[in-house]
Amino acid sequence: MAKAEDYGLGPHTFPRGWFIVAEASELPQGRAIPLRFFGKDFALYRGESGRPIMLDAYCPHMQTHLAASDSTAIVQECKQIEGDSIRCPYHGWRFGPDGKCDDIPYFEGTFPRSAVIASYPVEEVMGCIMMWHDPEGGEPQYAPPKLKEWDDPSWVRWELDHLGELEMHPQEILDNMADVHHLGPTHGAPCEYFENEFRDHIYIQRQGGVHAGYNSMLRSSTWYTGPGVLLSKQSFGDVITYELIANTPVDDGVSKVWHAALAQGSSDTPSAEDIEAAKQIQAGALAAFAADFSVWKNKGSATRILQIQTDGPFATGRRWYKQFYDKAENAGTYQEKANGVHHVKNMATPPQEAMDFEGDLFEGIEKR
Numbered sequence: 001m002a003k004a005e006d007y008g009l010g011p012h013t014f015p016r017g018w019f020i021v022a023e024a025s026e027l028p029q030g031r032a033i034p035l036r037f038f039g040k041d042f043a044l045y046r047g048e049s050g051r052p053i054m055l056d057a058y059c060p061h062m063q064t065h066l067a068a069s070d071s072t073a074i075v076q077e078c079k080q081i082e083g084d085s086i087r088c089p090y091h092g093w094r095f096g097p098d099g100k101c102d103d104i105p106y107f108e109g110t111f112p113r114s115a116v117i118a119s120y121p122v123e124e125v126m127g128c129i130m131m132w133h134d135p136e137g138g139e140p141q142y143a144p145p146k147l148k149e150w151d152d153p154s155w156v157r158w159e160l161d162h163l164g165e166l167e168m169h170p171q172e173i174l175d176n177m178a179d180v181h182h183l184g185p186t187h188g189a190p191c192e193y194f195e196n197e198f199r200d201h202i203y204i205q206r207q208g209g210v211h212a213g214y215n216s217m218l219r220s221s222t223w224y225t226g227p228g229v230l231l232s233k234q235s236f237g238d239v240i241t242y243e244l245i246a247n248t249p250v251d252d253g254v255s256k257v258w259h260a261a262l263a264q265g266s267s268d269t270p271s272a273e274d275i276e277a278a279k280q281i282q283a284g285a286l287a288a289f290a291a292d293f294s295v296w297k298n299k300g301s302a303t304r305i306l307q308i309q310t311d312g313p314f315a316t317g318r319r320w321y322k323q324f325y326d327k328a329e330n331a332g333t334y335q336e337k338a339n340g341v342h343h344v345k346n347m348a349t350p351p352q353e354a355m356d357f358e359g360d361l362f363e364g365i366e367k368r
């Protein structure tokens with residue numbers, strides 16, 4: 001499998017941005033879970049305040065994994081989490097949510113300055129735990145993506161589909177955004193109109209066409225907020241839904257993938273039927289996504305694309321994606337080169353109905 005370097009990304013091996021690291025419901029009360037992303041091990045836990053906290057996995061005392069020592073007494077007795085702090089299972093040193101050691105049970109002097117573990121910005125958004133990853137350790141540059149429908153009780157909240165690890169670099173997942181001509185052969189819904197737009201850290205795709213199998217118009221406005229989280233507003237006939245597809249690098253060239261869909265119920269307190277209907281919509285969206293997934297699982301690495309004139313703007317999409325692998329101070333250079341609307345040769349641009357359907361989707365998506 002190809003790595004970041006093979007695609008000419010870099011200098012960083014892993015990108016900067018918000019990424020899903022777990023589903024919120026996976027976090028048990030009172031204990032930590034081990035995670036591996038970005039070629040590193042982490043411990044994720046929920047403090048007693050309810051706040052999710054993510055630290056590097058290894059204790060600075062003797063390198064014990066904070067979240068993978070399940071047979072220890074302190075874990076067995078559910079005494080590892082105290083307030084928003086966590087104790088190491090080996091000798092009980094305690095670390096606060098900022099990663100600083102705040103108690104050593106058998107020592108009362110000044111703690112060594114190196115008794116600290118790296119701590120990462122995490123937020124609970126739409127049933128997901130999202131982490132800000134920056135190889136340079138910088139603060140978040142924009143808010144994690146969020147649909148306002150998540151807080152509208154008439155929409156049925158999703159549970160994530162966990163698609164597991166894919167031995168493919170996320171670059172090729174992002175290539176899908178510019179890929180106008182896979183929609184017919186892969187999904188049975190060839191495009192009638194298509195365009196891409198780049199706005200700094202946002203990558204938008206607008207497309208629509210009649211789905212051959214259902215003889216119904218399918219429209220979508222799809223966007224990445226940074227390199228890890230895709231959201232898509234879709235209309236099929238007169239039903240509007242949202243879809244989530246997320247990728248997080250595990251190791252160089254290996255991605256973890258999640259999927260979900262949001263559908264509206266018939267009232268502010270969705271009935272059992274509404275919940276079942278939303279599950280069916282998510283299953284249908286997953287079946288469509290499975291077509292991409294089966295291609296990805298079995299394909300070779302397109303470190304170069306044999307681009308022809310009527311393909312979508314793959315090269316621009318790849319240039320946009322590089323901003324997350326370069327120093328934060330250089331990101332603006334990639335953004336300036338990509339920003340704007342990009343059309344595809346011999347392909348219609350979105351009609352007014354498509355823009356009306358999109359509405360104010362991208363208002364309020366701003367930098368911090």
Ligand code: FES
Pocket residue numbers: 059060061062063064088089090091092093
């Ligand atoms: S190894 Fe963590 S407290 Fe000793």
Ligand SMILES: [Fe+2]
Pocket residue numbers: 176182186187292
């Ligand atoms: Fe696709």
